[in-house]
Every structure is written in C-alpha cells, then in structure tokens.
Amino acid sequence: MKNSFLKAVFSFKTKIVNPKLEGLRRSTAANLQVEDLTELNLRKRQDLLKHALTQSPFYQKKYKGLDFLKKGVIRNEDFTKLPPLTRSELRENFGSIQADNISKSDYRKATTSGSTGSPISVLHDRRHPETPIRWRILNWWSVQPWENQAFIYRYQRPLLKRLKNNLLWWPTQRIFLAAADLNEKKLNKFVRDFNRIKPTLLQGYVDVVFEFALYLLDNNIKIHPPKMVWVTSAPLFEEQRELMEKAFGAPVCDQYGNTEILLIAAECPEQNGLHIMQDTVHIEFVDQDNQPVAPNTTGKILLTDLTNYAFPLIRYEIGDEGKYLDHTCSCGRPLPLMENVRGRQTVNIKTPSGLRIRGEHLMAMFNGYMKVFKEIQLQQEGDFSVCIAYVPRTANEGQKEAEKMANLLMQRARSEIVVTAKRVDQIERTTTKTPLIISHLN
Known part of the structure; x- marks a missing residue:
C-alpha cells in the first residue's frame, strides 16, 4: 500500500515538475526494442556530426579538409578517420566547442575533479538528462526511483541543496552520509536512519562505501539489506566487492562513468561485465594510431556522447583504458559488454627503461591482499621510486601484506625501481576522488 502511494505521488510530481522526463523514459525504453542497436547508434552519430559541423566552430575548424565529410552521410569506417578530441583541446577550446544555437536554459556546466591533471569543464545538455538511463539501470536490479535511497559521498551538500532535494523527492526519503570527517556518532546515526527508512539503494564512491562496510563488519553491526549497492568513481577490487x-x-553494482559523460556502462545482476549504453553513447577501444583493437584486447577509450548537442564530445580521448568483451550476457539484454575499467592509460607506474605497468595489472597483482586494508595508494616520485601508502583495517594488520605487494611490484618492474611500503593515517585525495596512482614524474 505504501509503495503504491509513493509511486502515485512520484508519477504525479514527475508529470507536473518535469513532464518531458516521462517521454524521455519511454523513448529510452523503446531504444532497447529496436531491431538493430548498432544501426541506431550509427544514425545518432551521423546526426550529431552534422550538428557539430554546422553549430560548433571548433569542429568546423578541426574537421576542415576531411573530404569524406562532404558526402553528407558518413559510414562507420569514415567515423574512425575523425581525429580524436584530446583533453588538452577540450581544456583550451571550451568556448568554441559549445554549440552556437543553444540558450542558457539548455545546459549546465560541470567541472572534473582534476585527479589526473588540471580540471576541465564541459556543458551537460539539460534537454537530454541522464535520469532515464539511471532508471534503466536501477530497474535491472528491481529498484524503483520512488523507493527510499541512501548515499555516501565525500562532502556534505549545502543546506539549501539538501532542502531542495528533500522537497523534490518527498515523500520518498533520502539520507546522506558525508565521509570527509567521519566519526562514530555520524556513522551510528546513519545506521539508525538506514534501518529506519530501509532504502532499496545504497550509492556512493567506492572508497567511502567500502569504509562504511568495514565499519559494519568490524563492529558486527547489521543493517537492513538494500536491493543493490551502486559504487562509482574508482576501480573496484574484487575483494572490496566481496567484503x-x-x-x-x-x-x-559496478559502473563506468565520468564528469564528461555521466553514465556509460553498468553491470546487471549477472555481473558478467558492464553493459554499454549503446543508444546514448558510442565507445571505441583503439590502439596508439586510434584504430579499433580486437575484442578482449585492452585499448584506449574514445567516447562520443550521442545526446549532448549543447557541447558535442566526438571521439573524446578521456585517458582511460578498457576492452570490449566478445560474449553476450545471459540476461538477454541487447546492450554489448565491456570489461570493468581498471585504470587510466595516462596514469601508470613507469620505469627508467620505459616499462609501463597499468592499473589493471596492479589490481590483478594485488588481488588476495586487499582484505586487510581500508585503502591503498601508489605514489611514484620523480626518481621513479614508488611508495605503497596504506591504511590498515586494524593496528596489527597490513605491514606484511604491503611488503609482499612491494616485492611483487619490484619484480614486475624488473628491479628497475625501488618500491617501499608505508603505513599512513590518510590517503592523498584529489578533491572528491582517491586515485589509485599518483605520479610526480615529469
């Protein structure tokens, strides 16, 4: 009875406050019923490219001289000839990438955390919000948007924003835990609120959700089980998932997204890879020449947002690495699969001879040791030496495991670099994120 009431109020408010949202939800649901998602994806890329060539001064200049664009409708093989959009280009050409034919009400500005360099800004197209894709993912896990939800993030939201959020979602209840300055009083209050409202969803950054999980385990505290836990913003170790x-x-549920394009891919309950949102984003895995790599092969990730007409992102080289998976999911959904993203191609451990040890290799190497840590971070200095900084779960844990991890990394680096382990009280953060690797190499 209560759930029916919440659903009725939610549906009524959505129609009044944001009537376009229901239409977008229906359209997004219909996309998965089309006969050929690949064809739909190509058609959307063609439309976006046509828009960029007429409305974005940056792309008019960037693609000048590409004769195949004069044909009007490009083929998939032509699309791979388009030069990628680099992060430096995005940073230096913000004003000219923006489409000429948009008003201020059509977009909102978003800025990255700068965890891998200087922050960059983009515009999100308000006419195509990510909400319907979020609802799609939640529905896979039998979570409905009108059900109570809980969130753990780094910092507390401003009071005005919290009040607005409460009003917007009433009578659905949402609770938040700010993890920047956690103490036992805050944690216990969150546990009480959690058990009171019984949320079906718990969502937050990987590291802070993991820290909350460890608090529950170490203190033998039980909470009302949600239907799913949705983690974001960092690679997920399988041992973290297990705990x-x-x-x-x-x-x-692991997902792949970023500030530039919020929802790119996510796991379904089969947890057999991430389903790519092929109807709203085009993702490519390419080699150093920006040509496609074979399935199950790691490559640079290039992203094209098929819904952002305010600030076109076409073949955007975000700096991540990943791979297509050549199998289909037993869930039957038509969306293709990619492997969980394990790290950024631009941030690796490097040796003087040029050997590069990627984040995905580090995660595989350290699997089996993570249960004794709250957090770890690899910090590489200008002389190539690496310190594995770690926060142990208890005072008597971690040193032996960290030293073994240091030896494994030194062997992997062919003894070209010195690797040490150091216990710390807190891991170095970059605004809201906690990078696995921090490099001070020039």
Whole structure:
C-alpha cells in the first residue's frame, strides 16, 4: 500500500515538475526494442556530426579538409578517420566547442575533479538528462526511483541543496552520509536512519562505501539489506566487492562513468561485465594510431556522447583504458559488454627503461591482499621510486601484506625501481576522488 502511494505521488510530481522526463523514459525504453542497436547508434552519430559541423566552430575548424565529410552521410569506417578530441583541446577550446544555437536554459556546466591533471569543464545538455538511463539501470536490479535511497559521498551538500532535494523527492526519503570527517556518532546515526527508512539503494564512491562496510563488519553491526549497492568513481577490487556484499547483504553494482559523460556502462545482476549504453553513447577501444583493437584486447577509450548537442564530445580521448568483451550476457539484454575499467592509460607506474605497468595489472597483482586494508595508494616520485601508502583495517594488520605487494611490484618492474611500503593515517585525495596512482614524474 505504501509503495503504491509513493509511486502515485512520484508519477504525479514527475508529470507536473518535469513532464518531458516521462517521454524521455519511454523513448529510452523503446531504444532497447529496436531491431538493430548498432544501426541506431550509427544514425545518432551521423546526426550529431552534422550538428557539430554546422553549430560548433571548433569542429568546423578541426574537421576542415576531411573530404569524406562532404558526402553528407558518413559510414562507420569514415567515423574512425575523425581525429580524436584530446583533453588538452577540450581544456583550451571550451568556448568554441559549445554549440552556437543553444540558450542558457539548455545546459549546465560541470567541472572534473582534476585527479589526473588540471580540471576541465564541459556543458551537460539539460534537454537530454541522464535520469532515464539511471532508471534503466536501477530497474535491472528491481529498484524503483520512488523507493527510499541512501548515499555516501565525500562532502556534505549545502543546506539549501539538501532542502531542495528533500522537497523534490518527498515523500520518498533520502539520507546522506558525508565521509570527509567521519566519526562514530555520524556513522551510528546513519545506521539508525538506514534501518529506519530501509532504502532499496545504497550509492556512493567506492572508497567511502567500502569504509562504511568495514565499519559494519568490524563492529558486527547489521543493517537492513538494500536491493543493490551502486559504487562509482574508482576501480573496484574484487575483494572490496566481496567484503561489501558481506557487510550489506546485497549485490554490488559496478559502473563506468565520468564528469564528461555521466553514465556509460553498468553491470546487471549477472555481473558478467558492464553493459554499454549503446543508444546514448558510442565507445571505441583503439590502439596508439586510434584504430579499433580486437575484442578482449585492452585499448584506449574514445567516447562520443550521442545526446549532448549543447557541447558535442566526438571521439573524446578521456585517458582511460578498457576492452570490449566478445560474449553476450545471459540476461538477454541487447546492450554489448565491456570489461570493468581498471585504470587510466595516462596514469601508470613507469620505469627508467620505459616499462609501463597499468592499473589493471596492479589490481590483478594485488588481488588476495586487499582484505586487510581500508585503502591503498601508489605514489611514484620523480626518481621513479614508488611508495605503497596504506591504511590498515586494524593496528596489527597490513605491514606484511604491503611488503609482499612491494616485492611483487619490484619484480614486475624488473628491479628497475625501488618500491617501499608505508603505513599512513590518510590517503592523498584529489578533491572528491582517491586515485589509485599518483605520479610526480615529469
């Protein structure tokens, strides 16, 4: 009865406050019923490119001289000839990338955390919000948008924003835990609120959700199990997933997204890779010449946002690495699969001879040691030496495991670099994110 009331109020408010949202939801749902998603994806790329060539001064200049664009409708093989958009180009050409034919009400500005360099800004197209894709993912896990939800993020939202959020979602209840200055009083209050409203969703950054899970396990605290736990903003170690699922009594959903394009791919309950949102984003895995790599092969990620007409992002080289998976998911959904993103191609451990050790290799190497840590971080200095900084779960744990990890990394680096382990009280953060690797190499 209560759930029916919440659904009725939610549906009524959505129609009044944001009537376009229901239409977008229906359209997004219909996309998965089309006969050929690949054809739909290509058609959307063609439309976006045509728009960029007429409305974005940056792309008019960048693509000048590409004769195949004069044909009007490009083929998929032509699309791969377009030069990628680099992060430096995005940073230096913000004003000219923006489309000429938009008004201020059509977009909102978003800025990256700068975890891998200087922050960059983009515009998100308000006419095509990510909400319907979020609802799609939640629906896979039987979570409805009108059900109570809980969130753990780094910093507390401003009071005005919290009040506005409460009003917008009433009578649905949402609770938030700010993890920047956690203490036992805050944690216990969050536990009480959690058990009171019984949220079906717990969402937050990987590291802070993991820290909350460890608090529950270490203190033998039980909470009402949600239907899913949704983690974002950092690579997810499988041992972290295992401990979180034990603490929360619920499956953990990994996803891939970023400030520039919020929802790119996410796991379904089969947890057999991430489903790519092929109807709203085009993702490519390419080699150093920006040509496609074979399935199951790691490559640079290029992203094209098929819904952002305010600030076109076409073949955007974000700096991540990943791979297509050549199998289909047993869930039956037509969306293709990619592997969980394990790190950024631009931030690796490097040796004087040029050997590059990627984040995905580090995660595989350290699998089996993570249960004794709250957090770890690899910090590489200008002389190529690496310090594995770690925060142990308890005072008597971590040193032996960290030293083994240091030896493994030194062997992987062919003994070209010195690797040490150091216990710390807090890991170095970049605004809201906690990078796995921080490099001070020039």
